[in-house]
Amino acid sequence: MEGRGVLTNPYGARTAPHPTWTYPARALWLVVQATLWRLAWRRIPGLRAGLLRLFGARVAWRTKLPGSLRIYFPWRVSIGPETSVGPGVTFYNLRALTAGSRGGISQNAYLCGGTHDYTRPTYPLVCKSLTIDDDVWIGAAAFLCPGVRVGQGAVVGACAVVTRDVAPWTVVAGNPARVVRERVVAGPGTP
Numbered sequence: 001m002e003g004r005g006v007l008t009n010p011y012g013a014r015t016a017p018h019p020t021w022t023y024p025a026r027a028l029w030l031v032v033q034a035t036l037w038r039l040a041w042r043r044i045p046g047l048r049a050g051l052l053r054l055f056g057a058r059v060a061w062r063t064k065l066p067g068s069l070r071i072y073f074p075w076r077v078s079i080g081p082e083t084s085v086g087p088g089v090t091f092y093n094l095r096a097l098t099a100g101s102r103g104g105i106s107q108n109a110y111l112c113g114g115t116h117d118y119t120r121p122t123y124p125l126v127c128k129s130l131t132i133d134d135d136v137w138i139g140a141a142a143f144l145c146p147g148v149r150v151g152q153g154a155v156v157g158a159c160a161v162v163t164r165d166v167a168p169w170t171v172v173a174g175n176p177a178r179v180v181r182e183r184v185v186a187g188p189g190t191p
């Protein structure tokens with residue numbers, strides 16, 4: 001039928017969109033992630049941050065990083081100070097993933113930096129960066145689509161699907177994520 005070509009499938013694409021050196025580097029990272037990363041004792045501060053830094057990440061030493069966090073390319077990760085990541089989070093960071101300071105990424109959030117160009121028969125991979133500014137809280141099981149930026153101070157509700165940039169100091173929720181309110185933070189001296 002016109003407009004419908006012969007298709008492969010998205011996983012059949014034989015394109016190699018990343019520089020050659022990344023393939024052995026990622027293989028090594030997968031070994032580390034399955035072993036040292038999981039086993040690193042949480043109570044020794046900086047152990048996991050140190051592993052990430054060995055693989056080229058820019059991450060503060062005291063960043064809380066659970067053993068169940070899955071990272072695709074550690075050398076494309078940047079996390080500011082005092083940001084915590086919850087268990088079961090996935091960084092599918094085919095391009096840069098930048099998270100700012102004083103933030104939180106709750107359990108099972110999926111930060112997705114890749115999609116496929118479905119207008120072409122071979123489904124070439126499309127890689128985009130993800131940016132999370134300072135003071136952001138990403139709720140549990142939220143899904144960030146490729147290329148989005150979450151503005152400073154924003155809150156992303158549990159299970160939200162973020163398809164567009166999130167304005168600073170807003171609370172978004174739902175699928176697709178929409179603003180449900182402005183974020184107002186109490187003044188100093190309040191608990």
Ligand SMILES: CC(C)(COP(=O)(O)OP(=O)(O)OC[C@H]1O[C@@H](n2cnc3c(N)ncnc32)[C@H](O)[C@@H]1OP(=O)(O)O)[C@@H](O)C(=O)NCCC(=O)NCCS
Binds near residue numbers: 107172
């Ligand atoms: C997004 C969130 C912060 C909003 O909290 P809130 O400011 O108290 O908002 P409300 O509960 O008053 O809800 C406001 C509106 O948004 C909707 N809403 C809130 N959270 C939602 C969510 N996750 N998905 C879809 N809609 C949501 C409410 O139904 C309500 O809609 P309505 O006005 O039509 O009734 C909160 O609901 C949430 O998702 N927190 C994350 C929880 C989490 O991830 N916990 C894990 C770490 S501890």
